[in-house]
Every structure is written in structure tokens, then in C-alpha cells.
Amino acid sequence: MSLLDRKLLRDLAALKSQALAVALVMACGLAMMIMTRSLILSLETTRDTYYEHHRFAQVFARLKRAPNAVRDQLAAIPGVATVETGIAMQVTLDLPGLDLPAVGLLNSLPERGEAVLNRVYLRSGRLPLSPSTQYELAAGEAFAEAHGLKPGDPISAVLNGTKQTFRLSGIVLSPEFVFEAPPNSALPDNKTYGVFWMPYKELATAFQLYGAFNNVALTLAPGASEGDVIADADRLLAPYGGRGAYGRANHPSHRRLDDEIRVLTGLSIAFPLVFLSVAAFMTNSVMSRQVALQREQIAMLKACGFSNAQVGMHYFKFSFVIVLVGVGFGAIGGIFLGHQLVGLYHIFFRFPQLDFLLDSRVLVTASVVSSFAAFAGVAGAVRRAVRLPPAEAMRPEAPARYRPALLERLGATRWFSASFRMSLRNIERRPIRSALTCLALALATSILVVPSSFRDGVAYIIDFQWDVVQRQTVTLTLVEPGPARGVADFGHLPGVILAEPFRYVPVELRAGPVTRRLLLQGLPARGTLSRVIDAHPRQLTLPPRGIIISAKLATVLQVRPGDEVVAKVLEGEERELRVPVAGLAEDFTGIAAYMELPALNRLLLEGDRINGAHLTVAAGSWPEFLAAVKTTPRLAGCMIKNSVREGFRQTTAASVSLLQKIYMFFATVVAFGIIYNSARISLSERSRELATLRVLGFSRGEVGAVLVGELVLLTLLALPLGLVLGSFFASGIIRTLNTETVRLPLVLTAANYAFAVSVVAIASALSALFAARKLAAIDLVSALKALD
């Protein structure tokens, strides 16, 4: 080891707490970067392997009924490589011990051999057998886990009006249901919605569909155009009640997974960027201080024949060591957290196996990025060191020019003590350094604001979605659209206080080149149970003409109120309608479009038809209500609001809360690091001056007041700035997390600000305490002699 390197190590040892503070801040940023990038790699790799091995299809279509012969016509469409047809039917489940009605999607397994596409993965047990004494089915893992079902357990379902009891033969997974959520729901609800597989023959027979299919999956030949195949398939399936084919991009499970990856991508950039900038800034302040202290040493080295490059490299190595430690800690932290979080994804995404894969490229990127951050931070200081002419450096720095502070010049002196005046002058004397310290404190404050805004955003969603928008107790959905007088039937169920009908129609909305498939919801113009709310948030009245769409959907379609969109109805007879956008609704999960119910009925050229109703049920009659619902025929689903809300709390909210805790921990580390560092630098820069004051007869308390006073003044300046900066960061980061399936509103609460302010205040107080203790330990005589 060269002696210059030995000097480096010893200087670093003397600076260890400050260097460690910088390295930790860097490590926090890198840990997040490594964690998120590795999670992305894990999800993508696992997804791609799973899709490939289990032959996930590329184009999907649902229809009413087509004879099996149509299958050959589908295979003949130019660009289609493989075709899989089958049956998928939604049924009501009856689970022993579950007082809520649950809904199951029954999928058929081919009569002979293994499926060509969307092959299931057997987790336990075996696949259901066709000719057996008892009907068998296999259940999706998420539902089975939520209900503690094991192979061999009984399960009842109402198939086409007849209740049948099945035996669970096994637990399976499917690439089609990596995200196992009810149709058109952005959130999983594994208690009341499950996916099942049973042999084609039994399923088809139960629904009088034997020899026919209602579900299609296709793969494309290399080079084939997805759009053309979809158009051809739609044309072919239209006479059979086709509801519009769609590609993977519109596949609910696939899109949810994609969105998650997009969120992670946003997080992998936004947060680390803030942290690494802070680290660069801290490296700069440590190194500037170091260079200033080592003026004479730099001059000596140059006088003795060390070149600028050697001197520059020496100081760059300082930051390099810090980067090395930061990358080390960051990698350990990132890998550890990644391992923890990968388990969390099991709640949302069901893969045969989801292992944490370390993205080794990100380690390299992380090293490069943080080296760059540190070098950028150090560059200025090193340039100053190198530029210092040796003869110049040998002289001590010229004394700073003092003058009365602005407040003093304004005549406010008499209210200030001598030490307060000194603090003021110190701040004014070195405006840039004061501004930088102030900025550091502001950054510390700002990064504390971001994680809390996540938590508050989620809390807001919970209140908004289930108290402001959805005020029903339960939503009942019919198997098929039925006459509106059904609402009256619902109203007669025990305990029902209020019933409001709705009509859901699958449509494809198009504006220019952009299309989106969703359910167009027909609701009463100004309902009391399921309401349409704008950004203010005020209830919107649905106009007799036109639709109201999610603000997010408007952004995606690039339309504004007043513009027209084309709505292609994907149910029954295919029709295209031009409808004006009448307003924008605020919502946070999925994308939606709303229309006045009678207007929708008119548009569909149908009578008063509904898909179901939202109901308020008296709490006292709840058991009777549920019992009645379980026996109500033609019911496809029963969504209990509180159970969905609970599901959200336990899944999305829980994962956001975990992320928030991790980020908050990091942010607190960083805030302490910044403030401690600032206090350290300010103390060591001023030890000589402060010792002089002590020699001149100032008491320890008075001298401490000068130093602490300065820190307090700067903190007071920094806090409002930090809160503004933090709100800005939060808004930027939340914007990157804004996807079509889940959005987080920007919610900034007084409690959030108060927390940030208190952490900074506590960190400042502790740092001041530390500085005061160090101050007490200053050896007056040597402090006056020493050059540092």
C-alpha cells in the first residue's frame, strides 16, 4: 500500500462517523435500487419462464356458444399458430362455514390429453378425473389458501340452477390467473372469488354446452399481426355471441403484473435518485471540508513533487472508499429486503415458484451510479485542491470579512444577545455554506414527507372508495342481464333498506388510435349507493346524454370533456356508437365509464334491463339476508363491500405499508445522517474560533449557544423549504406510480408534516447535544495551536 493510501485510511478513520453517515445514505438509495431492480428481474424472469413452460396464450376471446367445428376455422385464420377452446362459466359457490356467497369461475380441462395452451400447474393432489363416482374439481391456490382447502375437501356449487357437491382433487395454478381477481376488479378478493378447473364433459353437460365452447385462447405465428388476428377472430365469432377478442396487453392478470413491474420501475428510479443526490451533496460537504483542512498538506505534496493527478486521485479515493462501503451495505440491505418482499408478492401473484433473483447488472449500475454521485460530489472540492498553487496554499486562508448582520443593520440589535448576533453574522458571512447546510436540512425534511404521503394516500383511497363512492352494503349481480323489475325482488330480500339497479356492459372505448376495454356502467342519474365523484370531491349527476369517464382513462384516451369517443358494444349484437364525454370522475383503481341507466338502455336498444343492484342491508337482518341470497337463483355474484375493503387493507394496503416502513426507516437514517454531518462539519470548522471565545471568557453555555443558535436558525429556515420540497418529491414519485390498475392520490396531511418536522427537530437536538459535548472536550490551548 502506498503511503498516500495509508494517509487516506488514517484520515478516513478520523472521519469515520461522517464517512459512515454518507455511506449509509448512499446505501439506503442503493438498497432500494437493488431491491426494486431485483424484484423486477425476479418477476419478469419468473413470469416469462412460467408463460413459456405453461404456454400462456397471446389472444383471448369469450363468446356465448360456438360448435367445436368453429375451432378449425379459428385455426385457419392467417397468423394463428395454435388454438385452445373450452368452457369458462361463472357459478355461485357454497362453502361450509362461509356465510358469504362466493363466486367461482369454472374452467374446462380438455377431454383428452393436456391442454395445448394455458396449461395448469399442479401444486398438490391431482387433476380431476372425468369418469368417477363423484364430481371432482381442482381449485386455484389463492382461493384454496384463503379457505384452508386441501385435496379431498368437499365444495358445493350451483351449476345452471342445480346445486352439486364436488370433491377437491388438487390445488393448481394457471398462467391465466397469476393475479386471481374477480373480473374488472383491480384487487384480489380471495375469500369470495376463486378459479376452478373440471373436466370438459361434466362442465359442458351441466350447461348444455357439450360439443361447443365459449372460451378461446390463441397463439400467434412468428411475425403475425395481433391486430389482424383479433379482427379476424372477432368477425368469425360475432355470430356466436363473441364479446371481442383481446391481446395479452388487455389480459387482466397479465396487465396487473405489468403494472406492478411498472410501479417497481418507477420506484427503482425516483427514490434512489433522491437519496443518491443527497449522498452526493453530503460527500461534497465532507470533502470540501477535508480539502479546506488539508490546504497545507496539499501544498506540501505539490511542492514535494506530487502531480495534480496524484493529488486529485488521492481525494477521489476518499469518495471511492465511501462508495465501496455504501455499495457493500446497499447490496446486503437490498438483497435482504428483496428476499423479504418477494414473499409479499405471493399475496398478489401466484407463480409455481417465485424466487428472489439478484439483478447482478444492477450491482454494477449501482456502483457506477453511486461512484458518479460521489465523484460529482467530490469533483468541486478536488478541483479546488488541484488548482491551489502550492505557494498560495502554504499561507493560511485569508480571514473572513465580518460585518454587522442585516438584522443588526436594520436596527434590531438591542433584542439580540451577543451569541445570537454571532450566529447571525456567521450565517451571513458565508452565505453559500449556510445555504448548503440549510438545503441539507431541507432535504432531510423532504425525504421524510414522501413515505408518509404513501400511507396517507392509501388511507384516503380506503375512505374515498368505500365511504364516498360506494356506500352500499352489498352488490348482487345476475348471471345474465334481466328485467329491471328484479330490483323490486332484491328490495324484498330480508333487511334490505335501499336497492339501486345497475347495468354493466362490456365495451371497447376508442379515441384516435387508443382503445380500452372496460365495463360501461349504467347507474341512476344521482344515486345514493354507488356514486360518481369528481376530483373536488363532489357527486356528479349523470347526464341524459354522454358518458362520464375516469380522469385516468381520459388521459389514456387523450380526450377532454366535450370530445367524442367511440364505444363498441361487446355484448349481444356488435354495435359502434359515438358518445360525448360529459365529465371526468375521480377513482383510484382500474378505469371506468359511467352512463345514466335509462340512457344506456336506450343506447343498447333494449328495455329496462339491469345486471344487478347495489343494496343497503340493515345490520340486524344480515344473517337472514345472506341465507336468502344463497338460495336466490340466477345470482352470479355477491360482493360485500366490507369484505372487499378488508381484502384491500390486508393486501395492497399491507404491502404499501411495508414499503412505507422501509422507506421511512431509510429516510430517518438519512435525515439523521445529514443533520449529524452538518453539525460535525460546522463544529470542526469552528472549533478554533469557539475555543478562542472560551479563552476570551465566554462560558461554555454561551459558546454552545453560538453553535446551536446557528443550527437552530438554519433549521427554522430549512423546515418550510423542506416541506415544500418533500411535497414536490412526493408528487413526482406518486406520479410515476400512477397506473391504470392502481393509482395513489397525493395526500399531504398536517400529521405527515408534523412527523417530518419532529424527526428533524429531534435529530437536530441530538446533534446539538453531541456538538455541545464535543465542545466541552475541546482542549483550549491545543485548539488554538492546531490548524484544524
Next chain:
Amino acid sequence: MFHVRGLARIYGEGTAAVTALAGVDFDLFRSELVVLLGASGSGKSTLLNQLGGLDSPTHGTLLYHGADLARFDEPALTRFRRDAVGFVFQAYNLIPSLTARENVALITEICRAPMAPAEALQLVGLGDRMDHFPAQLSGGEQQRVAIARAIAKRPEVLLCDEPTGALDVRTGITVLEAIERINRELGTLAVIITHNAILADMADRVFTLSDGRIVNERINARRGSVRDLAW
């Protein structure tokens, strides 16, 4: 070795210009011990910086073995300082985080044909204090480490800026003895700047500076020994 004619150094411009050196002429030769005398502000430090390649002249000629130092670029000046010049500073300028031996070795690592750090420290009488940190050494000892550091590279010229300025008489003597011994035994040109006229007796030649000019040159027929100086 050095050939200096009309050397001037002016800091600043226009009305704010300060003339530190106003045209000096002299030559310096191998094995000489030269003392530059002068009050504070007389220009002696500026002159020493010029000789050591730490600063470049505004006007005039400064030849080292016939090469014009003023025309040296930064890498050439670095090489010149690395190989030819040993500096001794008034404030020692040791690296506080390195021991005495390491402070010397720091420099021997980068130059050609240096002596061993231990040998250099022995020459200045610090053979038994080699592994002490600067903070554990007295002022005189620190200055002798600085001298060991300067001579370990076997420089052609040893430039000493007030080497005893911060020391008491007795310590000052040990430091000056070390410089004289190097000059005598290694044939190094030694240039000492000081405001202390007593040191003049130990020199071969003495230049007196005032207001940036050489106002007197004195040649000692016989050099006095450091111990005999009339303190």
C-alpha cells in the same frame, strides 16, 4: 546551477498591483550554502517560491542548468520539484496522520534513487523517533523530520523557508546543523531564507533583500560553524 537575471514578480494588476520582486540578478552554484536575509515583505519568500518552481515570474530569466523554468509547463514543474528540489517549510507541513518514517517515505516513493527513509532520519538525528506521529514530536523534531523528508530524495537544491522561525534557539541549532551537514556531506545547494541576521555567518554567500531587490551581497571567506554563531 541557477542563473537569475531581471527576475520580477508582480501580483495583481493596475492600481492594485503589488511588486513582490522588482528585478533581481544572481547565480547559485553547487555545494553552496546561501542565506537570503530580509525583513518581512522584502520578497525573500517570493524568490524562494520562484526557485522551487512553486510560482512563475512576471518578467526576467530564471535558468536551471540552462533550462528556462518560466517556460516549464505543469508536468515539467512537477518533475522538477519531485526530482531536484527539497523544501523545508517554516510550518513543517508534515502529514499528521503519517509517522515520521512514513512522512519521509511518502516522498521517497515517488522519486528516483532516494535514500532509505531511515537513513535520512538518521542524518537528522532522529533514528530513535522514526515511528512517532507528528503530534508526538517536539517542534524541532518535526522540523528535522521535514528536513529528512526534503533530503531523502537527494535533491540538488534544498530550499528552507525560515526553518527555525518557529523554534527556540537550542532546537534551532540542531535544525541548522542538520541542514549544514546535508550541504557539506551531500554537496547539496542549500538556500535558507530568514530575517535573523545571525544566520549569515554560516553561509558561503549572503544576499540581503529589501523591497523586492537585492541590496547587498556578502561573501564569507570562511563559513562559521552553527555552534559558533553568536545567538
